[in-house]
Amino acid sequence: MHQIPGAWRRTAQGAGLVDADGTIRPTIFAEMSALAAETGAINLGQGFPDEDGPTVVLETARRAIADGVNQYPPGRGTSDLLHAIAEHQQRFYDIALDPHRDILVTAGATEALAATLLALIDGPDDEIVVFEPFYDAYAAAAALSGARLVTVPSRWPDFQPDLDELSHAVTDRTRVILVNDPHNPTGAVFSAEVRTEIVRLAEHHDAIIVTDEVYEHLVFDGRHVPIASEPGAWSRTVTISSGGKTFATTGWKIGWLSGPAPLVDAILAVKQYLTYVNGAPFQPAIATGLRMPDDFFASIAGALRDKSAILGAGLRAAGFDVSTPSGSYFTVADAAPLGATDADEFCRALPRRTGVVGIPLTAFSTPEGRSEVATLVRFAACKRTDVIEQAVGRLALLRS
């Protein structure tokens, strides 16, 4: 256990991210990965793939290193990657971007998010509306920005937010509505009604929509619809994505954001003092990936849909209730039918009981939101099919 000093301690304590005495504990992800290593359990906890992505993407990075692409790239990103991102947004979503004004390459989606909130938040009177449960970096980035986090519950089993609760949460104090679609940890894809309502509320209250779409190519049924493509949304939306999930290169940390040039400039002003730039040889590689043919993108969605189906069927057979995901790496299961009352306890015991690791959804909630997800567990399907099948075989032990 460590004590953290200084300004971040006060900020993190205020946001409930560390204990009252300033002690920072290992995250549940670190704890569960350690437990997986200790027990030899299959780790369906952390969401990273166990296979490499497209060879041509990996080869482009190798060649770039050999060719000496090893020094600081330009501040906004290499011209080639900026063009590849613009072509990608045009090809898939019919969104026209100026590559040198409307796009910024970042150190993963994580830096894009942090820089965006730091750039847009004015002070403690600003509010960020977020759908709960949420990706764990959101609360930390919001705390760093100094804004107040306002949560809207996305409830089991379909995890679509309630439109009345949403409209109550968004007020004139709302600076940012933070969207994640497709959604981690729930696997939900927002309905057209929810997207429309978010845009309507953002316009009405003059808020900015920040949307994390790192799973844009992992939608199982039909195509991803970026909220920026909704009527009226573009001029007030910052769209964030990353190569990590799409190309199975989560360790490369090549992300990007796009939006109207004045917003992008404001975010660049922060980003240049966070990392300045990153990943020179990986930028041409991700550009190559973004230019791959349509069938590559269809195939990764199809592969993950099939793996999620195997995982979902196995979880049902083991006695869980299962929320069928519409996209992303993840499937949420309810352990209540197995007698669980506390998913934290259930997940701590699961590796020794069955040899499988999952993450309790409480890891993605504020202290106030925990009761909504008390018995829910997130399992990752982004593993080899034989690994998923083996995990499913082990989970069947819960029945006996």
Ligand SMILES: *Cc1c(COP(=O)(O)O)cnc(C)c1O
């Ligand atoms: C994985 C993930 C990220 C992080 O993306 P990086 O490009 O690795 O920074 C951001 N948002 C969500 C929802 C994720 O699941």
